[in-house]
Amino acid sequence: MPWDEGLVNSLVYEGPDPSEGRVLGYVKAVNEALALAMEHDPSVFVLGQGVDDPSAMFGTTRGLQERFGNDRVFDTPVAEESMTGVCTGAAMNGMRPVYMHNRPDFILLAFNQLVTHASKFHFMDNGQTNVPMVIWAAIGRGWGSGAQHSQAIQGLLLGVPGLRIVMPSTPADAKGLLLSAIADNNPVLVFEHRWLMKKDGIVPEGFYQVPLGKGAYRRRGRDITIVGASHAIELARQAAEQLEQEGIDAEVIDLRTLKPLDEAIIEESVSKTGRLLVVDTGWQSGGVCAEIGCLAAEKWWHLLKAPVRRIGLPDIPTPAGFALEQFYYPGVDRMKSVIRSMLDG
Amino acid sequence: MVFERPEFPTLVDNIAEELSVIRYGYRGTGFADWKDRDLPQTPAFCTSLLRDMIRIREIEEEIERRYHQDQMKTPIHLVIGQEAASVGFCSALTRDDLLYSGHRTHGAYLAKGGDLRAMLCEMHCRINGCAGSRGGSMHLIDKSVGMAGTSAIVGGAVPISAGAALALKMKGSDRLAAVFLGDAATEEGVVAETLNFAALKRLPLVFLCENNFYSVQSPLFTRQPVRDIHKWAASHGVESVQVDGMNVLDVHDATAAAVERARHGGGATFIEAIVYRYRAHGGAGDDSKTGYRSLEEVREWERVDPVTTYGEFLKERRLVSEDDVAQMHAESRREVGEAFEFALASPEPTEKDLYTHVYSD
Numbered sequence: 001m002p003w004d005e006g007l008v009n010s011l012v013y014e015g016p017d018p019s020e021g022r023v024l025g026y027v028k029a030v031n032e033a034l035a036l037a038m039e040h041d042p043s044v045f046v047l048g049q050g051v052d053d054p055s056a057m058f059g060t061t062r063g064l065q066e067r068f069g070n071d072r073v074f075d076t077p078v079a080e081e082s083m084t085g086v087c088t089g090a091a092m093n094g095m096r097p098v099y100m101h102n103r104p105d106f107i108l109l110a111f112n113q114l115v116t117h118a119s120k121f122h123f124m125d126n127g128q129t130n131v132p133m134v135i136w137a138a139i140g141r142g143w144g145s146g147a148q149h150s151q152a153i154q155g156l157l158l159g160v161p162g163l164r165i166v167m168p169s170t171p172a173d174a175k176g177l178l179l180s181a182i183a184d185n186n187p188v189l190v191f192e193h194r195w196l197m198k199k200d201g202i203v204p205e206g207f208y209q210v211p212l213g214k215g216a217y218r219r220r221g222r223d224i225t226i227v228g229a230s231h232a233i234e235l236a237r238q239a240a241e242q243l244e245q246e247g248i249d250a251e252v253i254d255l256r257t258l259k260p261l262d263e264a265i266i267e268e269s270v271s272k273t274g275r276l277l278v279v280d281t282g283w284q285s286g287g288v289c290a291e292i293g294c295l296a297a298e299k300w301w302h303l304l305k306a307p308v309r310r311i312g313l314p315d316i317p318t319p320a321g322f323a324l325e326q327f328y329y330p331g332v333d334r335m336k337s338v339i340r341s342m343l344d345g
Numbered sequence: 346m347v348f349e350r351p352e353f354p355t356l357v358d359n360i361a362e363e364l365s366v367i368r369y370g371y372r373g374t375g376f377a378d379w380k381d382r383d384l385p386q387t388p389a390f391c392t393s394l395l396r397d398m399i400r401i402r403e404i405e406e407e408i409e410r411r412y413h414q415d416q417m418k419t420p421i422h423l424v425i426g427q428e429a430a431s432v433g434f435c436s437a438l439t440r441d442d443l444l445y446s447g448h449r450t451h452g453a454y455l456a457k458g459g460d461l462r463a464m465l466c467e468m469h470c471r472i473n474g475c476a477g478s479r480g481g482s483m484h485l486i487d488k489s490v491g492m493a494g495t496s497a498i499v500g501g502a503v504p505i506s507a508g509a510a511l512a513l514k515m516k517g518s519d520r521l522a523a524v525f526l527g528d529a530a531t532e533e534g535v536v537a538e539t540l541n542f543a544a545l546k547r548l549p550l551v552f553l554c555e556n557n558f559y560s561v562q563s564p565l566f567t568r569q570p571v572r573d574i575h576k577w578a579a580s581h582g583v584e585s586v587q588v589d590g591m592n593v594l595d596v597h598d599a600t601a602a603a604v605e606r607a608r609h610g611g612g613a614t615f616i617e618a619i620v621y622r623y624r625a626h627g628g629a630g631d632d633s634k635t636g637y638r639s640l641e642e643v644r645e646w647e648r649v650d651p652v653t654t655y656g657e658f659l660k661e662r663r664l665v666s667e668d669d670v671a672q673m674h675a676e677s678r679r680e681v682g683e684a685f686e687f688a689l690a691s692p693e694p695t696e697k698d699l700y701t702h703v704y705s706d
Contacts, residue, residue: 089508
């Protein structure tokens with residue numbers, strides 16, 4: 001969306017040290033993954049409203065149509081449900097569609113095809129076909145995105161068997177996870193976050209895959225485990241670094257994919273720290289926070305020294321106005337105070 | 346054939362009076378138009394159309410007879426009365442063409458060349474059903490005969506068939522995709538969206554809309570304004586035609602033309618076939634006595650029964666004899682009897698079968 005370009009531009013991320021490898025922007029990393037996937041496999045095609053327009057889906061699809069032709073990279077009718085069905089039918093017959101949306105809010109129009117069709121055909125037909133497709137969208141935030149352009153819907157989809165959900169937080173993962181998602185033989189949702197798109201990172205060259213279902217330690221620590229994905233983990237990392245001065249040693253785990261969920265890495269960390277904070281960019285009720293919190297109660301109760309806490313969004317639609325947004329979204333300061341309170345007990 | 350909003354009130358004191366009204370009557374001309382026309386393909390082909398319709402009728406009637414025994418723990422949507430649409434349509438497709446369908450799958454599956462034993466095993470929830478007891482009667486999916494996918498959500502399979510057509514086109518295949526939908530599916534936004542996309546991309550796709558006037562018990566006039574469904578479809582930019590769906594030759598003829606067009610880059614065609622289902626939307630028996638349609642209306646369509654009228658036509662053309670027709674019925678009854686025995690003797694799935702094929706490796 002053009003109107004949040006200024007806001008995203010204003011976000012400053014510390015650049016990595018170029019001596020460690022090639023530095024690449026987040027958008028360019030996604031773009032590179034798409035190009036490599038299309039080069040690697042002629043059955044991959046990219047579609048979505050505006051993938052071939054001058055904005056090129058935030059730049060992620062730039063140059064693809066020129067390179068791979070308009071049969072493999074094309075604009076679509078504004079018809080999310082049918083186009084999701086078209087992707088499903090194409091995927092069931094040997095193609096690998098990558099259907100890109102500006103915002104996850106538009107995927108809600110396609111829940112019938114996604115939840116009731118794409119995720120179920122492999123099961124319903126007893127494994128005769130599979131549905132290797134990727135649905136990609138970037139979660140919005142700020143500058144008046146409001147109730148209908150900022151929804152993070154991963155929690156709504158978490159309980160749907162047959163789907164995979166990927167939420168990268170670094171440029172290197174955005175590339176490697178997208179390449180895994182495209183190669184996977186199931187419907188995969190890739191949720192990016194608009195605020196991560198100005199991030200730079202060390203991104204390996206060429207084709208590589210980051211496996212789905214494997215979390216990664218972003219920071220090692222002894223006192224508390226913070227788990228989450230996407231932009232929530234970016235905030236957690238900042239909070240953890242600032243708390244170091246207060247003598248708090250937080251461990252930060254980036255789940256990278258929510259479905260499948262890397263339970264082993266959470267258990268490993270909680271068995272050391274005894275404290276668990278779950279963070280998410282979506283609503284905290286009934287979503288990612290709730291699910292991981294419940295897992296902790298069921299499986300890791302004996303490891304816990306303090307109640308599990310969660311930081312997601314309140315049970316409120318996103319307000320459009322700037323002042324209200326400041327109360328709505330959790331920031332680094334709120335994360336820090338929750339962490340402090342968990343260690344006080 | 347525009348079917349106008351009926352004049353009579355929908356709420357009347359005298360139910361008996363309403364039940365005698367024919368709201369949607371037959372407007373076709375039977376086989377009169379075929380009297381002096383060349384028949385499609387060969388005499389053997391024309392005879393096979395009759396045999397296939399008789400087979401579906403016999404199978405469906407046997408399913409209906411046995412349904413109360415509760416051995417088939419699956420919803421059923423009998424195609425009795427609509428056999429000409431199933432057979433006429435599929436007879437113009439090849440086995441490799443990809444067929445999609447809504448919930449009323451029995452006729453589509455059998456006409457596409459589906460295996461009767463695999464179908465009855467599926468309906469008896471056996472492991473050797475065509476979908477391993479994952480699908481039931483609404484998901485008779487069998488890739489080996491090009492029965493590529495079905496949906497129990499109205500209109501749900503329609504965009505998927507367009508995706509199949511897109512894949513075939515991208516791969517440069519000469520195969521095509523085809524889809525059965527009902528009159529109510531044309532009320533779903535996704536079907537309008539799919540027509541738009543099919544026209545835009547000139548997809549090798551043939552739609553067969555079986556307009557039987559009722560969605561469950563809701564008559565067409567409560568759901569759609571007075572208009573021709575095929576003209577509505579045409580407004581999206583696809584070729585569109587209406588045929589007498591009780592006439593297997595008319596359905597075959599229209600489909601063959603659509604298939605020819607699709608295989609040669611001419612794009613998608615929408616065929617509206619006017620049909621009538623004799624039975625309830627789901628389950629065994631006719632539910633007309635509940636008052637949503639009149640018994641007289643059902644009788645009117647039974648008088649132009651697609652199986653009987655086509656049999657009579659072939660007899661007049663001396664392509665079959667009375668004995669041939671009787672033998673077709675007898676052969677089908679024997680086949681269906683044996684298939685039921687096979688299904689009832691087949692193994693049930695075990696708990697471990699539940700956990701497979703949730704994700705594909």
